[in-house]
Amino acid sequence: MHVTLHVWRQAGPGAPGxxxxxxxxxxxxxxxxxxxxxxxxxxxxxxxxxxxxxxxDCREGICGSCGMMINxxxxxxxxxxxxxxxHMRKFADGEHIYIEPWRAKAFPVxxxxxxxRSAFDKIVEAGGYITAPTGAAPDAxxxxxxxxxxxxxxxxxxCIACGACVAACPNSAAQLFTSAxxxxxxxxxxxxxxxxQRVLGMVDAMEEFFGSCTNHGECQEACPKEISIDxxxxxxxxxxxxxxxxxxLLSQD
Amino acid sequence: xxxxxxxxxxxxxxxxxWTQHKFDMKLVAPNNRRKFDVIIVGSGLAGASAAATLGExxxxxxxxxxxxxxxxxxxxxxxxxxxxxKNYKSDGDSVQRLFYDTVKGGDxxxxxxxxxxxxEVSVDIIDQMVAQGVPFAREYGGLLDNRSFGGAQVxxxxxxxxxxxxxxxxxxxxxxxxxxxxxxxxxxxxxEMLDLVVKDDRACGIIVxxxxxxxxxxxxxxxxxxxxxxxxxxxxxxxxxxxxNASATWRAHRRGAxxxxxxxxxxHPTCIPASDDFQSKLTLMSESLRNDGRIWVPTDADDxxxxxxxxxxxxxxxxxxxxxxxxxxxxxxxxxxxxxxxVDEGRxxxxxxxxxxxxxxxxxxxxxxxxxxxxxxNLFQMYERIxxxxxxxxxxxxxxxxxxxxxxxxxxYHLMSNVPGLFVLGEANFSDHGANxxxxxxxxxxxxxxxxxxxxxxxxxxADLLGTPAVPVDDPVFAHAQxxxxxxxxxxxxxxxxxxxxxxxxxxxxIMWDYCGMARNRTGxxxxxxxxxxxxxxxxxxxxxxxxxxxxxxxxxxxRVADFFELGxxxxxxxxxxxxxxxxxxxxxxxxxxxxxxxxxxRFAHVSAWESGGPGGTPTxxxxxxxxxxxxxxxxSYK
Numbered sequence: 038m039h040v041t042l043h044v045w046r047q048a049g050p051g052a053p054g055x056x057x058x059x060x061x062x063x064x065x066x067x068x069x070x071x072x073x074x075x076x077x078x079x080x081x082x083x084x085x086x087x088x089x090x091x092x093x094d095c096r097e098g099i100c101g102s103c104g105m106m107i108n109x110x111x112x113x114x115x116x117x118x119x120x121x122x123x124h125m126r127k128f129a130d131g132e133h134i135y136i137e138p139w140r141a142k143a144f145p146v147x148x149x150x151x152x153x154r155s156a157f158d159k160i161v162e163a164g165g166y167i168t169a170p171t172g173a174a175p176d177a178x179x180x181x182x183x184x185x186x187x188x189x190x191x192x193x194x195x196c197i198a199c200g201a202c203v204a205a206c207p208n209s210a211a212q213l214f215t216s217a218x219x220x221x222x223x224x225x226x227x228x229x230x231x232x233x234q235r236v237l238g239m240v241d242a243m244e245e246f247f248g249s250c251t252n253h254g255e256c257q258e259a260c261p262k263e264i265s266i267d268x269x270x271x272x273x274x275x276x277x278x279x280x281x282x283x284x285x286l287l288s289q290d
Numbered sequence: 291x292x293x294x295x296x297x298x299x300x301x302x303x304x305x306x307x308w309t310q311h312k313f314d315m316k317l318v319a320p321n322n323r324r325k326f327d328v329i330i331v332g333s334g335l336a337g338a339s340a341a342a343t344l345g346e347x348x349x350x351x352x353x354x355x356x357x358x359x360x361x362x363x364x365x366x367x368x369x370x371x372x373x374x375x376k377n378y379k380s381d382g383d384s385v386q387r388l389f390y391d392t393v394k395g396g397d398x399x400x401x402x403x404x405x406x407x408x409x410e411v412s413v414d415i416i417d418q419m420v421a422q423g424v425p426f427a428r429e430y431g432g433l434l435d436n437r438s439f440g441g442a443q444v445x446x447x448x449x450x451x452x453x454x455x456x457x458x459x460x461x462x463x464x465x466x467x468x469x470x471x472x473x474x475x476x477x478x479x480x481x482e483m484l485d486l487v488v489k490d491d492r493a494c495g496i497i498v499x500x501x502x503x504x505x506x507x508x509x510x511x512x513x514x515x516x517x518x519x520x521x522x523x524x525x526x527x528x529x530x531x532x533x534x535n536a537s538a539t540w541r542a543h544r545r546g547a548x549x550x551x552x553x554x555x556x557x558h559p560t561c562i563p564a565s566d567d568f569q570s571k572l573t574l575m576s577e578s579l580r581n582d583g584r585i586w587v588p589t590d591a592d593d594x595x596x597x598x599x600x601x602x603x604x605x606x607x608x609x610x611x612x613x614x615x616x617x618x619x620x621x622x623x624x625x626x627x628x629x630x631x632x633v634d635e636g637r638x639x640x641x642x643x644x645x646x647x648x649x650x651x652x653x654x655x656x657x658x659x660x661x662x663x664x665x666x667x668n669l670f671q672m673y674e675r676i677x678x679x680x681x682x683x684x685x686x687x688x689x690x691x692x693x694x695x696x697x698x699x700x701x702x703y704h705l706m707s708n709v710p711g712l713f714v715l716g717e718a719n720f721s722d723h724g725a726n727x728x729x730x731x732x733x734x735x736x737x738x739x740x741x742x743x744x745x746x747x748x749x750x751x752x753a754d755l756l757g758t759p760a761v762p763v764d765d766p767v768f769a770h771a772q773x774x775x776x777x778x779x780x781x782x783x784x785x786x787x788x789x790x791x792x793x794x795x796x797x798x799x800x801i802m803w804d805y806c807g808m809a810r811n812r813t814g815x816x817x818x819x820x821x822x823x824x825x826x827x828x829x830x831x832x833x834x835x836x837x838x839x840x841x842x843x844x845x846x847x848x849x850r851v852a853d854f855f856e857l858g859x860x861x862x863x864x865x866x867x868x869x870x871x872x873x874x875x876x877x878x879x880x881x882x883x884x885x886x887x888x889x890x891x892x893r894f895a896h897v898s899a900w901e902s903g904g905p906g907g908t909p910t911x912x913x914x915x916x917x918x919x920x921x922x923x924x925x926x927s928y929k
Contacts, residue, residue: 153358171346
């Protein structure tokens with residue numbers, strides 16, 4: 038294959054950036070998208086030109102490190118697929134491919150395609166856990182968890198925190214990420230004691246950094262783990278309830 | 291000087307040893323814990339669980355990770371599950387059996403006492419992780435589900451779809467983030483440890499480079515915990531994540547920590563075969579697939595028919611044929627070597643004839659496609675994305691790939707290296723898996739070390755240091771270590787050669803795979819021992835590391851590959867010295883008549899712990915004898 042890349046290059050945070058064009062001949066269809074970038078980088082290096090910085094690690098779609106806008110779509114054209122698992126066979130010979138970093142105010146560019154996603158960790162810090170100090174746990178089978186509940190929690194917990202949902206959202210909102218984190222824990226029996234303070238804390242932290250949700254649904258389309266926006270509805274329900282709930286009566290539901 | 295190497299294993303009956311030892315060790319009172327600074331490098335299962343626990347207990351913890359978020363550590367990629375001796379299936383499991391299976395699976399090259407402790411705390415891990423909200427798979431009645439894994443005849447593996455590592459890591463990460471919010475854990479992301487600082491023979495801090503700003507900083511503490519994973523990427527192609535590297539452990543080794551059993555590497559039998567020269571890594575397909583998939587190749591090497599056209603009689607289910615009692619669930623080393631054997635015979639499948647079939651047709655017929663979907667759908671989807679073939683219709687093609695390293699920094703029963711104050715947890719240490727790790731035991735060990743061992747043994751070490759301040763960062767030892775780091779950065783940027791870092795990494799990987807991979811022999815190892823230093827010399831003369839800014843990914847890789855060169859050489863040296871086959875270490879000169887690994891317990895029932903010889907020097911071998919009082923040394927058999 039022979040493709041032409043248009044790539045966002047930016048030397049550092051706050052530096053001006055620009056789209057640069059690179060000719061990429063002799064690309065194999067079997068390559069993953071990132072392997073294609075590896076080859077382009079090797080060629081740049083041999084010409085004495087600075088390679089394109091991008092983040093990646095596991096290359097199995099689970100660590101959430103990679104992510105870029107490819108032809109205007111977060112993680113590119115294949116549904117339910119992170120950039121590292123996208124293969125060149127999904128592109129046409131001769132195609133022009135536009136590659137940009139995630140675009141969101143909460144994710145400032147550090148270099149080229151690398152952005153700072155630490156705002157996600159701030160949301161988790163604000164309540165994305167169940168308090169269970171080491172060593173204090175009862176037997177694991179003491180609490181029965183209906184399979185449907187465990188499966189739904191797992192659907193939410195599958196989030197890899199790549200940031201595609203934010204990048205795809207016209208408002209740069211992080212509702213899908215936050216709701217996945219909230220619901221993973223709020224759906225489980227173990228998560229009930231902290232359910233309402235969790236949702237309040239995490240939503241408030243989210244709003245410090247990110248825009249507001251206006252139900253476009255782009256996040257769900259872009260999500261490499263195909264997490265459903267139903268979780269946003271569950272989160273909103275819990276958030277509203279949390280305002281009214283008498284915490285002293287929590288055990289009586 | 292390093293005297294006789296002893297594991298500091300408690301005496302007395304094995305079953306009570308850990309319990310008694312916990313009572314015997316010294317404590318640090320809650321109000322004194324805040325007086326101690328602890329550095330943790332790495333935020334995978336071992337690092338995050340240790341940070342959460344020590345933070346909760348009141349120590350001042352600093353965590354360093356080169357990732358942008360602690361949640362990205364490579365533990366996240368573990369698919370299949372985590373073992374625990376819960377015996378929820380009432381099929382004969384017990385602490386004793388998990389202990390026995392692990393010692394046997396490791397081909398009798400691990401320390402009995404460590405393994406027994408691991409089996410004991412395995413049950414606490416499941417309780418802990420469920421309490422934190424890990425959504426393990428459940429049965430319809432709401433109880434936890436289990437599956438079986440290689441090397442065991444019981445169902446003791448807990449799992450969360452094909453994403454068990456992810457879910458466990460998120461559990462530990464979340465618990466740690468709570469401590470970050472409470473201020474007991476200070477988080478340093480995008481921060482790579484580049485040297486260990488040692489004063490008066492004790493570990494007292496680390497040197498760190500900020501991967502965004504390029505700033506090099508000094509950090510001091512009463513103890514340093516390395517939780518930095520394994521070194522499988524020495525081979526270039528492996529299932530490890532691209533950033534996974536050995537620099538933290540290797541630089542600690544250069545500062546005096548012994549490196550144990552470096553040649554014990556695990557080749558995982560079920561990975562997707564390489565497709566071309568541009569391959570950057572290999573993708574694992576969980577071992578759990580061997581529960582339902584049948585492994586076979588055509589009987590005839592020249593058979594070019596599509597697999598569904600090959601009748602039963604012309605298929606060779608070679609694992610089921612050779613190992614009737616374990617069948618497709620033999621341990622990883624056995625499965626890998628047998629796959630290599632049939633591919634070497636020319637019976638490999640796929641366009642490059644470099645794989646074997648893993649076939650689900652029989653399982654789909656037996657339990658229905660919906661059940662197989664429920665169990666493995668995410669893995670099947672991943673396979674299809676990579677290969678463009680649908681495993682519900684066509685058998686998967688798989689081949690072994692480097693996956694895990696049992697070797698690592700030497701530690702005693704307390705997980706402390708021979709450098710006092712330097713502790714090593716998880717895959718980074720050598721401790722529990724002997725010469726071969728059983729499936730679903732890596733997650734178990736990482737969490738055992740971080741949650742249920744280190745808080746006791748660290749307190750025992752720190753108790754004697756009460757009232758001693760940490761070494762200040764303006765001490766000359768810190769300046770000296772920082773200068774070493776600065777010099778290396780300058781050196782890389784000034785070479786101005788012609789080849790990329792990746793070029794040299796690939797070349798090194800080829801040498802390692804060809805001569806120190808699934809099967810090893812004296813001739814090949816000696817060849818590697820001459821080729822590696824030559825290639826390393828060329829690397830240092832001719833590598834091209836460009837740099838026009840503080841964030842420099844080529845520079846990061848250059849440092850890691852430089853360390854792989856030295857570690858690779860040590861692995862070869864260790865493989866050469868160990869003239870026996872055991873677990874993942876297969877010396878062709880030492881095999882049974884039917885091609886199984888043949889140990890030499892008389893000469894090699896020991897841990898080989900190497901002391902650094904310094905730059906260009908020859909390493910010195912120290913031996914820790916292994917004794918087996920509870921498990922009888924036998925030739926492993928899975929027939």
